[in-house]
Amino acid sequence: MFTPARDLFADLTPDQRAAVEHGEGPLLILAGAGSGKTRVITRRVAHLLQCGVKPWSILAITFTNKAAGEMKHRVDALAPGNKVWISTFHSLGARLLRQYADRLNIDRNFTIYDVDDRNKLVKDALDRAGIDNVKFTPERLAGAISKAKNALQRPKEYEQQARDFFTQTVARVYTLYEKALRQANGMDFDDLLYLPALALKLNEEFRAELDARFKYVLIDEYQDTNQAQYEIARRLSLHHPNLCVVGDPDQSIYKWRGSDIRNILDFERDFPAARVITLEQNYRSTKAILHAASVLIDHNKQRKKKTLVTGNPQGDPVRTLTFDNGLDEAEGVVLRIKQAVEAGRFRYRDHAIFLRINALTRSLESAFVKHGVPFQIVKGLAFFDRKENKDILAYLRLLINPADTVCFLRAVNEPARGIGKVSLERLVNWANEHEMTLTAACGNAARIPEIKGKAAAGLREFYRLMTELRAKIDLPPHEVIREVLDQSGYRKMLAETGDEDDADRLANIEEMITAAKQFHDEDATRTLADFLEQITLASDVDSHDEKADSVSVMTLHAAKGLEFPAVYMLACEQGILPHNRSIESGKDEELEEERRLCFVGMTRAMRELHLCHARMREFRGQITYQVPSMFLDELPADVDRQDVAGGKNTARAAIDEWRSGYRSAGGRAGLPPVKPTIPAGDGSGYAVGQVVQHDEYGIGQVTDVSGFGALRRVKVRFPAAGEKTFVADKVKLRVVKRG
């Protein structure tokens, strides 16, 4: 090895340094929360490059695309212009499947099926197999299929070990689903791991080639890998066992998704020569926070003891806050944040609010808007989940993959072309009989005797349209989308109604076109297919904008890997955290995962940590008494426990009072949730979060800015009048306070 440049090590501790410096051979880094593991992986990649390792022989796997992007950025700063592969497991899988499509005997133009698409396909399979007398939902069956794939069980293998009625049903559906998926040339999320893993397992030539190609493999968050991912990691490291994994068993929170904590616990068994480095020095949190989190996690029985230490100051005590009800909690937290900012203690972006479940974001939104506090809800696909965007995406996917049945069925009659349910059913049957894709059958519509009149004409028109558009798929992504929007009649459908909502929808599609343009501007070699893949594989945190000065709201799962100066964890109540599902399961294992989840949330905090709960909470229209989380009881005695319920008690009569107060204060009922948009530096003068004044409606807060030029709309939520949409160019709004 060459003598490495000084600067790579200057700011590292001896343990970190050892991990970075480690040469050949397997390496396990047990990195406690906040111990700088990302830095270690990044430096290690840079170090390998400095030692003369070829960039293309390094493969680094992260948990999110965002983390991959950041690592790429940092590695590039340390070793400019390198070609190291840095991606998530899923992106890696997609890339391998496309690159080696011919050898693996698959069509490289496959489309990636998200959970919705998958469930639809499972439902179809169910209908076609005539399995509707059973109570198993498509989601549940799809979940079981997903598990099977994670465990690398093919339909036949699964069938052989299916013993009870449920698993036998799953076996039948699995077989049908796989067939449908392959016919549609689709890959579900699990396939992106499962197929490469199987190929590596069954095809030694393929395995050896990739093993030799990726001589150094580094994997972050190893405690959350599932069996398929494990298989990939291990089989890429047989001849060149330079596998470096980093993880923390205390932060394993994805067991429900098939991850297996044994992967990290058994690493030394899998690689007896492995060197183990433990990082226990925490650089993130105050002593108070670290102590509280350590005491909590110590309640887990199935755990290898580990003691985190920090040289940071003691800091403020960890605080628990007791509120009377969920609305008070939301408002109380927002106000506390606002005060902290106004007092100059923190900026908005220093704050994060963590939730166990997404459903809890609603009341928070109202509170944020009410008090003019800027916020972002970190929930990735919300924008692309809108109907209009999904419709356009269906066209795009169908252009690239004509076999995509789910997209065909979505696009074919949107806008309406007179093709109804019955005609489509006939088309699907005919296609199945003739073993054709729906697109091909559509081209043969004239030969299908049962389809006539308007439906036949509509299908003919749709086929012509798609053929025409397909000639343009090599244009830059945003141009293809514009062609689709114009040629398909979708724009016409939205433009001619004069409906305000339709104008909004059009503006949303225009926004997607802008996103595609940005995507293309960043790197002109990227295609439409790349754009679609990025959208599908995006994670929630990928949409997190840490530059915006707003409070971040996200689930505990999304919070992994992040850090914030001040953290609020809401609804620390029995049934929510830990979640009912885990309590009801009666399994310690599941309860311990909830505790780890709580631990992950707590250890995100650098300086202030507030754990909140309410005595009453409305859920699904029902008001229930809530019991504080058992985890709050498990915290050390030096935690500052504050009851801020303001004298309100828990007597029965109080419920009705509270309810009537809630109802009358609920003038905002029925308002759509605020779209989490990044305040755009787009020259419109308006940005989400701003407080503005309107002549008629008074003071309100901007909740959305969309569209461009004459199409630009600004959405404002008024306390009294509710949400209104204005044409930005026309409306007179005075900006009272910047967001």
Place this chain on the structure above:
DNA sequence: AAACCGGCCATTTTT
């Protein structure tokens, strides 16, 4: 073929 309505249902976390 498409819009409309009413009852039913489920309720975690995500690449």
Place this chain on the structure above:
DNA sequence: TGGCCGGTTT
């Protein structure tokens, strides 16, 4: 509470 499905009407 609200989202979805299935039935009914236009």
